[in-house]
Amino acid sequence: MIANRRNRSRPLDGLQKERTGIPGFDEITRGGLPAGRPTLVCGSAGAGKTLFAMEFLVRGATLYDEPGVFVSFEESDEELSTNVASLGFDLNQLIADKKLVLDYVFIERSEIEETGEYNLEGLFLRLGHAIDSIGAKRIVLDTLEALFSGLPNEAVIRAELRRLFRWLKERGVTAVITCERGEGKLTRYGLEEYVADCVILLDNRVENQISTRRMRIVKYRGTSHGTNEYPFLIDDKGFSVVPITSLGLAHKAPTEHISSGIPRLDAMLDNKGFYRGSSILVSGTAGTGKSTIGAHFIDAACARGERALFFAFEESQDQIIRNMRSIGIDLEKYVKKGLLRFHNARPSTWGLEVHLAMIHKAISEFSPSVVIVDPITNFLAVGAKIETKSMLTRLIDFLKSRHVTAMFTSLTSGGQNVEDSEVEVSSLMDAWLLVKNIEHKGERNRGLYILKARGIAHSNQVREFLLTDRGIQLIDAYVGSEGVLMGSARSSQVAREKAGEVDRKHSMERKQRELQRKQELYEAQLVALKGQYETERDSILREIEQEKQRQQVIAEQRLEIARLRQANNGEVQMEGYGARKSRKGTLR
């Protein structure tokens, strides 16, 4: 009979479980409480034991059509009804519908005298009657330990409790037994000895004046379960447990791209933009335009007709709309169209877990495709780093499961290395934009880098980032021999380069002209030299001719003299030879 009931899941390990219907709890216990067995819920005063137990019954009655019995040892029926009415549980209606029985067991020690042997058959009969009257499948014993203070003989109580738990198992009802937390042990009277199947510990801790409720499954025999401390919330809808990683890493990865709203930024991201469903971190020091990048992102999403949700933890809705209008982004029209919704809260208003639950709730209600959380840094003011990271992990898991693209802004302090300061969260993010103030020569300029973008071939270049009345403009920063320059340094460097170029051009022209001149000069010299040479040559040739003529004249004179003197031939011949030789030389 029990196995056929639809709400009892049958996991692989064979243990039957009964869904509590409490959001999140059935996930961490992989199906709920052990069906037909008692579960111990312990915690200190105000930890939420009664509420957990009551919700177990109310959800059982309303969601799974399983009637339940609430046996209270502390609060009367009226008190209980009033207390849970604030959570939207109408106990009187459930009682009228025969879905619920409240039984207030009141024990006043001073009225009781012990006079011999007894047992607690009266309690058994009451429980049995209550169960039978509505065919209850669930039962709650809210602080059973009242027996110890109400009745004198502890040995009898212990024996009877053992019998009670056995009896509850025999009846096949799923029981929740609450008990006070004891000093150094789980329960004050050691009830965990009797209830060995499942023990849940509720805790409410106050850190930095903000209280956070946490739950841990101490023991769950015969099944695997989450072993962490899970934060839980009690709000106007009742109990909800926020599983730290309800999905693990099994989410689907969409291949669709989504524009960042800034064309040049898309260009840096392989001309595509971000992946849909990815989480994007925008970090930077104060006043670098992180929120503005977020506003662009929203603007683009709303322009495509998608819904966007803006979680603002620093500014009010009006302030954001006003500020974004000053750079030419009109968010108000999207608010009016119902495409954009703001969710403003101071981080210190609630603890991290409440924030997470609020975000969950807002996202579940609005179903946005784009979410901005501005900024996540402020959560660090509320919780420790590790808690903030765990909260963001859960948030990102949740967003990814819904294929919501999320942009988180993060304020980094100026001094430290920005890459180091985001170690806690950056590993969770798929893309990381860094907006940096670059101070140089007495002015600050914004530079934008893409530190990482998983699965996207992204630019490794820094871009100069300008906030204009038409939104964000990205400009290539000057990268050259002088390093990376931005702002007026960039423009002056560009001007300087331009001037240098003109100079170089001029000097080249000058050199060319000089060359021309030189050529002309040398050519002129060449002509002059040639003229000189010709002149000299002519004069030399003339001299040679004159010499030749003179020689000839001399030779002729000698011949004439010889002829006149009648000299012998030998002399004449010698003379003639010499003359020939000399003639030859001049002719050369």
Add this chain to the structure above:
Amino acid sequence: MKTTPSKKLRRSTNGQSPPSESDGAEWNLRLYVAGQTPRSLTAFKNLKEICEEYLKGQYHIEVVDLMENPTLARGDQILAIPTLVRKLPEPIRKIIGDLSNTERVLVGLDIQPRSN
């Protein structure tokens, strides 16, 4: 099952100093049992003996079997079995156990003052 109504307790007859509130009041006792168990029977026998000895003619006993009438357990907040409830004289007092300790029963019923 009701025993026959009894006459008023007289101070002179029982030799004890009775509680002042019992003066002129009828002792209205209700014994809760669960079935005819040996313990229930013992309790009823013990009660009867005590009443006959100390409250003769001044009491009536009502025995409630919760096996037959489980709803009645709620009214008097019965957990332990057997439980004797002194409905009258007021205030209500509860005595749990099989009533074998006569002295404690007398203390519990305020017939005998508590001996510290």
